[in-house]
Amino acid sequence: MSYLKPGFSHPHHQQNNLGLYRKDYEGALSTLCAGCGHDSVSAAIVQACFEADVEPHRVAKLSGIGCSSKTPNYFLNHAHGFNSVHGRMPSVATGACMANRELIYVGVSGDGDTASIGMGQFAHVARRNLNMVYLVENNGCYGLTKGQDSATTDMGSVSKAGRASPFESIDLVALALQLGATYVARGFSGDKEQLVPLIRGALAHRGFAFIDIISPCVTFNNNPGSTKGYEYVREHMQAVGQADFIPVREEVTASYEPGCSVEVALHDGSVCLNKIDPELDISDRASALRLLDSYKERGEILTGLLHVDRDSEDLHDTLETADRPLRDLSEQDLCPGQVALDSINQSCR
């Protein structure tokens, strides 16, 4: 890079409850195109982790391959990152999470990385309800190879080269709902007000938290006729409700009309309030799926928090693994010794 990130920050910047500044949550300077939606998502992750008092080094950042998968380098410098192979981040995250249940796992993927090559792993990490945050930065194209259609390119959406996509697109939110994801939302990189609380909710959720984030590719898919460009998304986006993430220690000041709000207590004791479409029952997958369909028929993009199952068992619960991280177990915990071996030997005589 020919330029560097400034090392100073404003003296009046606020500290969070850990005494950390926002810049303590930042990462390396982005090498993505100027105006890329993904950079806004990285900024939202930074903001959400800062607000949630997450210890940066207690996060593990994982990704696959693609523009989106480069972004873990651009937030949380003090967290370990793992940029793995294309479409295979979920399996690496699964192994990592099994090794140490105490860290926060944030996976960043893209539409190619998740809806095409990584479809299998995405499906299975969702149905196993791995305790992780899984973000898809969905720009409807392959940016790093210069703009080919992806599996989430909407049918009829026109590429920069002027060709309309002839294939049905995959809606990852609908898929996540069907596969059993226990926290499902859609956001837009251009709407930080909505996105930051969604990420905070995902961080607080125990289980598989999935957010499909429409994140326009300014270089290859921001042209007229594209359904993933900034202008189109702004015009067609409908929020199912305004989600606020409010830690328990803060007084709830937001006021919503009676009958239009719901409280969802998450595992860290925080509360997520939603002013929702009256049609949506946040605990009912089917209602979310119905709503997705009806918005799609109207040509609108449904965003917001669509489903939470806060009482689900995550993979550690299901497997009944020890409370201590497996990676911290010692010889004494793991090695049964010669006496046990003698008895096994005897059974083989």
Place this chain on the structure above:
Amino acid sequence: MKTISALNDFVVRFANVNGTGSASANNLFAKAIFRMGIPVSPKNIFPSNIQGLPTWYEVRISESGYTGRRGGVDMVVCVNPQSLPEDIASVEPGGFFLYDNSKPLHDEHHRDDIHYLGIPLTSICLREYTDPRQRLLFKNVIYVGALAALLDIEFPVLTGLIEDQFKGKEKLQAPNVHALELGYSYAREHFDCPLPIRVERRDSIGERILVDGNTATGLGAIYGGATLAAWYPITPSTSVVEAFEKYCNRLRIDPGTGKKNFAVVQAEDELSAMGMAIGGGWNGARAFTATSGPGISLMSEFLGLAYFAEVPAVLVDVQRAGPSTGMPTRTQQSDILACAYASHGDTRHPLLIPSSPQECFEFMAQAFDLAEQLQTPVILLSDLDLGMNDHLSEPLQWHEGRKFRRGKVLDHDQLEALEEPFGRYLDVDGDGIPQRTLPGTHPTRGAFFTRGTSRDEYARYTEKSDAYVKNMDRLTRKWQTARTMVPASRLQESAVATSLGVLFFGTSRESTLEAVDQLAAENIYLDCLQLMAFPFDDIAERFIESHSIVFVVEQNRDGQMRSLIMNELNAAPEKLVPVLNYDGYPITARFVADAIAVKLSREPQGETVGKKVVGKVVGGAL
């Protein structure tokens, strides 16, 4: 007519229908010989099928302790009409053919150089049992009873085994003993018992155990400290993880909470299984997966990542006959090159090659040490014969107080004490192995970005050629370090000085050593080298240098180990003479001895064809 006569030295082959319960009866037979103190070696030759196809169980009995396959069969026990013609053909002249004569044998099946022993197994079962399932199951036990009389197996040994097998299910003991008696008394009444081939109690087993390699591998993972097994079912590796889980459920339950000090995750495919093992290794757990050839193909991309990003992981490859789906239930050593160089780009992976269950146990435990010390995937290269068949093995041993070698992992205080910035890929002490840190260790020090792209010594992305080359050269240096850490080759020198050598590895060991003894009896002397690992050590290099001809015995078509030796040790191709068996059955001593003898009798040079030499040497020399 000639009659084979042998005491404690013969081969019995059972021909059954898959899925009829024959496995436990045949196992009973082999175990009885074992408990009579006589070395025994059973081989299960089974189809890729759950029910209905032919399956065989070949038991070698050898007082001299030869436990590889010999070649040839002295007695066939045939309870499968489908395979009857080939089973009759397989008997050595002078041998015995025991069959179900409930229906008469057609004349076309008559050979006048073997002995027929007809027992009406089906008729006896129809008379004794009404339940169709019992008729099927007890037929097998009845022929074992008959064999007890025919071969002089001590009857109390069999009843003792029945008691052990049905401990806690005492009701089942009496019917099984009854079935044994039915066969026993029929044989006593109708044949001159015992036959000229028979067994007699010895004390030649010592402390040894009879166990399959996959069970030992699973136990090695437990003792080696594995906490995560990620896997996808595939024959013949499935029982590795099954054994791991079974014994973990006994040995790894936290006494305080009742929770599990391990995790077993069944993945959606082999790619995912490998990814999970790598994710676990990256995050500090000892993690492994087990697969066979098709899985190796699928895991190759991930293996390249783990090699380049330097992430520990253990992979068990229980090899089967390839290519592609190949013969999924037959054995081969044909993944050597695929494993040694798995993945695109310049890659190399350490291979550990056990030849007995005890070595499966030891090497599996050691694989976790090596993977963490070297920060790279380590592959345990087993095969179907070793993994799924019972083998006579030294007992499994664990030195109390043995510590896991976790390699260069910096903890919080070590990071705190660092005076220089932490460099993940910095060679701080010249052995090519850098230091690593685990996620969550320190609030501000030691974090880095793991990636499959090129990076500098501080894990920063770079496309600079000199940084790339420096890193690749450090990986070569690390490989040289690995050379001194893997299990050493084993040398066995001939009593008579010779310039001939034979090199082998894995399950070719027993048959090759037997062949070497046979050849010595014909004044052909060979020094022996057993390769235990890749990279090859100095012992292997010197062995090849110091012999004018080295026979390389392998169970594949293309001489893969020979290629690897040529490539890695720059050995002259003309001195490495391939001896190749690739028919899917475990290699036999007869094949190895014949192949070497033929080569030495100045036959035109070329590759020895991988077919067994049938009927050339008369079996049961006693």
